Amino acid sequence: xxxxxxxxxxxxxxxxxxxxxxxxxxxxxxxxxxxxxxxxxxxxxxxxxxxxxxxxxxxxxxxxxxxxxxxxxxxxxxxxxxxxxxxxxxxxxxxxxxxxxxxxxxxxxxxxxxxxxxxxxxxxxxxxxxxxxxxxxxxxxxxxxxxx
Numbered sequence: 403x404x405x406x407x408x409x410x411x412x413x414x415x416x417x418x419x420x421x422x423x424x425x426x427x428x429x430x431x432x433x434x435x436x437x438x439x440x441x442x443x444x445x446x447x448x449x450x451x452x453x454x455x456x457x458x459x460x461x462x463x464x465x466x467x468x469x470x471x472x473x474x475x476x477x478x479x480x481x482x483x484x485x486x487x488x489x490x491x492x493x494x495x496x497x498x499x500x501x502x503x504x505x506x507x508x509x510x511x512x513x514x515x516x517x518x519x520x521x522x523x524x525x526x527x528x529x530x531x532x533x534x535x536x537x538x539x540x541x542x543x544x545x546x547x548x549x550x
Contacts, residue, residue: 454540
């Protein structure tokens with residue numbers, strides 16, 4: 403499936419080339435973003451929509467609903483057209499799980515699971531790779547406001 407392949411390529415680029423994509427060095431842990439436990443994350447993101455940007459080359463915007471059943475549905479578009487994610491974005495779907503403080507996603511047609519440490523502060527989130535630093539960020543919105 404071409405969409406799945408594109409998602410994997412973008413996600414792998416973000417993880418593999420994180421230092422290049424975010425300024426050539428890993429970003430230090432920001433103490434103003436508290437550590438979040440798996441239980442806290444589950445309460446905040448299960449049944450919510452994550453909307454944000456992945457800092458890849460090129461960057462891309464996304465909106466992804468994380469259903470309480472462990473299914474995810476979303477749309478993505480190359481940056482920087484967040485207002486066009488829902489109308490012109492490529493749809494995708496998969497499964498999500500939490501592993502300690504990390505959000506792990508497996509997209510349809512893909513075997514490789516992609517995990518990012520997730521930091522939450524209010525209705526904001528950061529996706530962090532322990533080796534490369536922050537690679538994405540955005541807003542957590544309750545429910546499925548984009549009807550994904």
